[in-house]
Amino acid sequence: MCAVVGIPGPELGTSGVGYPAELNAPLPAPLHSLDIERCDLESRINNTTHHTDQNGIDRLIVRRGLPFTITLHLRSGSQFEAGVSTFRLIVEIGPLPKEQSGTKSTFSLTDSALKTAWSVSTNSPPGNVVSLSVSSPPDVPIGLYSLTLDQGQKVKLGEFVLLFNPWCAKDAVYMEEERDRQEYVLSQAGLIYKGTTKRIKASPWTFGQFEPGMLDICLKLLDENPKYSSDADADCSGRRNPVYVTRVISAMINSNDDKGVLVGNWSGDYDDGVRPSHWTDSVAILHQWADNCCQRVRYGQCWVFAAVACTVSRALGIPCRVVTNFGSAHDTNSNLLIEFLYDEDGNDISDDSVWNFHVWVDNWMARPDLDAGYDGWQASDPTPQEKSEGVFCCGPVPLKAIKEGELNLKYDAPFVFAEVNADVVEYVKLTNGRMVKMGGSSIDVGHFISTKAVGSDERHDITHLYKHPEGRSHVCRTHKIRLVFVNLG
Incomplete structure (x- = not known):
């Protein structure tokens, strides 16, 4: 067995981690060296204050x-x-922490907390009990940290996990409304919509992000991604950015080109695994993956991929919701068209497709890498369909960019735009190679885009966030966007 190793509790011992050259010089011998008997990380009080006590x-x-x-x-x-x-x-975070990459920070006592750097302060009176207030900036990497005290001799005080903070206005994942944070960060159960436009069915799902072992597994998932293997410090440094972390999650939920969690299967043959419709929670899937040395779990389809991505996102502190698109296009050649192609005998020889429904996730975050106006919900899709920058992942892309047809914005805007807006055309391919257009429709995709409502089990229709109302003006607008995109491409 190759189970996930749990994060150890507080300990007091020496640390063998070295300093960069400019920090290796020992501290001057303190006038009053602290002889530390033990360190209390005050996890009961801190975890409650930080909304992590469910862990x-x-x-x-x-x-x-x-x-x-x-x-x-x-x-x-x-x-x-x-x-x-x-x-x-x-x-320090990661196996080779460095000051210059932000994976290591060394700081002394200050009079008060700093907003842009790690800091420590105290109001303790003289005595043998010292209460320290440690503050982190709102843009440092998330993950498992070690905490060491240095007064000429280094003493390891313990370890802690640092997560994204939707309660902090300066954090990129900040959400203003408490009811939204309760739903999209703290809720461990939800509904996933499946079926057809004529019969939408809600299926319960347990995300279980606070169940025992889940946080360890989600952190392990980050460490198993190929970018960590190639440059662990750069990858750990990148974990300050929810855009980066979301792309890693999207890639690692599927196992197409890495040690990811799930194998997709749409064949109907599931004898050597679990039928996708039999899964009802993420916990069993993630435990099976972690407990078997990251061997991929058989099998998943779109709603399973999305649900597991939601679990990991919420566990790490990124607000997340599961989204279903009814009549969902899969554009394989990035021309914003779904081309149903038949031979002269009527056999379907198409690469493109339209699914009854398709499920992905929206993650909430700021987008400082884009112009102003694109913060908020971002679509991300862990189901392996097409490659993005050489990897089977998709997003995050702002919903505003999808709605307005701004297809040059990161990441994968054309693909998601096509899922909800693609024109559908039909061709017959003659034996001489000539293509004959048979017909088509502009309103066959992108209906009843759905997610669970905040604070209730009602279906919340969010189609208006993804696209303008159907009608002639929308059809003309979509055609124009496609022509501009194809010509530029």
Whole structure:
């Protein structure tokens, strides 16, 4: 067995991690060296304050941009005195942390919390119990950190997990409404819509992002991605950005070109695995993947891929919802057309298709990499359909870009636009190779785009966020967008 190793609780011991050259010089011998007996990471109080207590309170799990408190208990005869006792803290993430990449930070006591850098402050009076307030910036990498105290000799105080923070206004995943945060970050259950435009059916799904072991597995999923294998520090540094993390999640939920979680199967033959319709929760899938040395799990289809992506996103602190598009186009050649192609005997020889329904996820985040106006919901699709930058993943792409046909914006706007807006045409391919157009329709795709409503089990129709109302003006507009895109392409 190759199970996920749990994150250890607080410990006190020496750290063998070295410093960059400019920081390797030992601290001057402090006037009053702290003789630390133990360190309390105050996980019960901190986890509750940081909305992570559903993960448990036996280890420290906090969100970036919000201070957390740790308490140093000194041995008898040792005393902390502000302005006299000197030390610095070191936080590190990843196997080869570096100051210049933001995966390591070394910082000393300040009078108050800093907003743009790691900092530590205290109001403790002289004595042998020292309460420290540690603050992280709202844009540092998320993941598993070590915490070390250095006063000439390094002492490891423990480890903690840092997550994205939808409660912090400076975090890229900030959501203003508490009811939205409850639904899209903290809710462990939801509904996924399947069926047809004439019969939409809601199926319950347990996301279970706070179930035992889930956070460890989600962090392991990040560490198993190929970018981590090729350059672990650059990958860990990239985890400051929810756009980057969302693309990693999208790639790792499928197993087409990495050690991802699920194998897709639409053949109807599931004898060597689980029929996709039999899955009802993400927990069993992720445990099976992790407990078997990251062997891919058989089998999934679109709603399973999306549901597992939602679990991982919420576990890491990225607001997420599962979205279903009824009459969903799969454009294989990026011409924004679904071309149904038949031979002279009537046999379907098409590469393109329109599915009864297709399921993906929306993630909530700012997009500082784009012009203003594209923050908010971003579509991301972990079902392996087409490659994006050489990898089977899709998104995130702003819903606004899809609605307005701004197909040059990252990531994969043309593909998602086609899913909800593609024109459908039919051709017969003659034996001489000539193509004869038979007919088509502009309103066969992109209907009843659905997600679970906030705070209730009602279906929330979000079609208006993806596309303008159907009608002649919409048809003309879509044709124009396609012509411009194809000509530019």
